[in-house]
Amino acid sequence: xxxxxxxxxxxxxxxxxxxxxxxxxxxxxxxxxxxxxxxxxxxxxxxxxxxxxxxxxxxxxxxxxxxxxxxxxxxxxxxxxxxxxxxxxxxxxxxxxxxxxxxxxxxxxxxxxxxxxxxxxxxxxxxxxxxxxxxxxxxxxxxxx
Numbered sequence: 001x002x003x004x005x006x007x008x009x010x011x012x013x014x015x016x017x018x019x020x021x022x023x024x025x026x027x028x029x030x031x032x033x034x035x036x037x038x039x040x041x042x043x044x045x046x047x048x049x050x051x052x053x054x055x056x057x058x059x060x061x062x063x064x065x066x067x068x069x070x071x072x073x074x075x076x077x078x079x080x081x082x083x084x085x086x087x088x089x090x091x092x093x094x095x096x097x098x099x100x101x102x103x104x105x106x107x108x109x110x111x112x113x114x115x116x117x118x119x120x121x122x123x124x125x126x127x128x129x130x131x132x133x134x135x136x137x138x139x140x141x142x143x144x145x
Contacts, residue, residue: 037097048136049129049138049140051136052129052136052137052138053137053138053139053140055135055136055137055138056137056138056139059078059132059135059137060078061076061077061078061079061137062075062076062077062078063075063076063077063128063137063139064076064077065126065128065139065141065143066143067143067144067145070116070117070121070145071114071115071116071117072091072114072115072116072117072124072126072143072145073112073113073114074089074105074107074112074113074114074115074126074128075110075111075112076107076111076112076128076130077111078111079107079111079132082107082108082109082110082111083107083109084132084133085105085107085130085131085132086105086130086131087104087105087128087129087130087131087137088102088103088104088105088128088129088130089102089103089104089105089113089115089126089127089128089129090102090103090126090127090129091103091115091117091119091124091125091126092124092125092126092127093119093122093123093124094123094125095122095123096119099117099118099119099120101117101118101119103115105128105130117145121145122144122145123142123143123144123145124142124143124144124145125140125141125142125143126140126141126142126143127139127140127141128140
């Protein structure tokens with residue numbers, strides 16, 4: 001049996017439609033999460049974060065966020081009185097919003113803090129938002145635990 005050009009076009013079109021239906025079914029089974037629940041409110045805070053990041057560099061503070069054995073070690077060097085520092089550490093897990101955490105900043109005498117995330121291993125975005133004497137500071141880093 002010989003196929004003419006009309007049959008070939010019909011076969012190609014049918015395969016294309018079948019592929020599109022397959023991709024639609026596959027995409028409906030995927031879990032699509034928003035970046036965060038309050039994405040739009042956070043987007044309005046971008047300029048404040050930019051200024052707080054600039055304050056961090058101007059003050060000469062060295063903020064280090066490093067992973068170690070499934071824990072996060074946060075070190076803020078250059079602070080005279082770490083006990084007077086107040087702030088929050090946000091752990092954001094892009095692939096599972098149920099593992100996001102907000103933890104109060106509680107630095108020891110050396111300016112350090114150890115955090116054990118409740119979530120599993122993977123990529124986290126760690127943001128440290130704190131202030132000293134009313135001056136805001138901000139540091140954000142993507143890490144792999």
